[in-house]
Amino acid sequence: MEAKGGRGERVMIVEDDATVRTVVGDYLRGRGYRVTQLADGREASDALRADLPDVLVLDRMLPGVDGDELCRQVRERSDLPIIMLTALGSAGARIDGLERGADDYLAKPFAMRELQLRIAGLLRRRSEPSSPLAPFSVGPFRIDPATHRITRHGAEISLTAREYELFLFLLRNPDRVLSREDILRDVWGWSFGEPSTVTVHVRRLREKIECDPQVPEYLLTEWGAGYRFTTAGA
Template sequence: MQQRARVTIVEDDPTVLKVVGDYLRAQDFEVQQCADGIAGRELLSKDLPDVLILDRMLPGLSGDELCGFVRQRAPQLPIIMLTALGSVDERIDGLERGADDYLPKPFALRELKLRIDALVRRARGPQPTATPFSLGAFTIDPARRIIWQEGRQIELTTREYELFLFLLRNPDRVLTREDILREVWGWSFGEASTVTVHVRRLREKIEAEPHFPRYLRTEWGVGYRFTVDGNTP
């Protein structure tokens, strides 16, 4: 029998904290929770869950700061950020801080569960190809979820890894943002800005000059294309 997925919730609204915690326990998740950023940091220093649900606006230590703390300890820990800030720019900013996903308040509990399920399934599920392989300057070990660039391990979040693996498996192919949302996020629809932010973060890790990318090109009006050799067409 597969072990129950463990979820940590850091949320200062007592109603949201109770309702989400009770719902996830009823859905057979193991849940830990706390109501401020400092308590969240202490909890996460001792034990890391399978998925972290993090409110962006927290007392003591902000959600952004706590996200940065977790990213230093566990780059691939899936983080879903909750935000009462409804603008697209605010959501993009949360993703740029290192969140893998976000949900604006108010949100449906079932949608939250589906997003947690997708993150857990990707982390625990069998990889399409377990055998390590190389592509140009990059070496990929799908079983360990590690990618190296010219012998240097690239520190990637869960979403960054899945995005890059999808690109690596489709070299020199133009991929729309809708393609990427569907295959990497598992969404049939969503904001294209989610992909844009993760592409930007990935470029910062693999490109010598992120503003002039060699590997991860923008195909204006369409999407993105990964080039194996990194040479200008």
């Protein structure tokens, strides 16, 4: 899979390691992205309140305001694609970053080409035109693909862009067992990736669509196989 260059999309890099910040910035500029580089979390917080880039590449450990808090601040008001970079490569650390609202997570050291592929994938998914489908209902859920609006028994559900894409994919495949690899490929557009990304997003989605996320009625786990959305309820 060949990484395509950017088309002037804006990428903000918040990284306190000057070497990493410079190398990543130069690499992405050389491939057509407009890059802003910041080293301090507080400065980045102010910059993000003033104007949002197209993608945020965010180190987790920062002076001033750490990456987790920056991610939380952005998620309160935007579905801006966020990729976290960190020296903490354990599965628990990856899940932590995703729980805070990141769309993707790369442990250091990482390949520049892999970072570019992840950025390109997030931008591609975000820029895809809205579905021409008319509003439709599945069980208690009503979906308007043109406005990305989903309601449950008439009450609107607030979803991030990635959560919406995941839910729409599940709704379009009712009663089908979907592996985490299936979901990564169809929702994230990845031929490879960390399966815990799906686990965390499923958990976040359940918190919004289920009456009791601990005892889900609609988004069920099929142990050893994946997940299944059932229109009938458990």
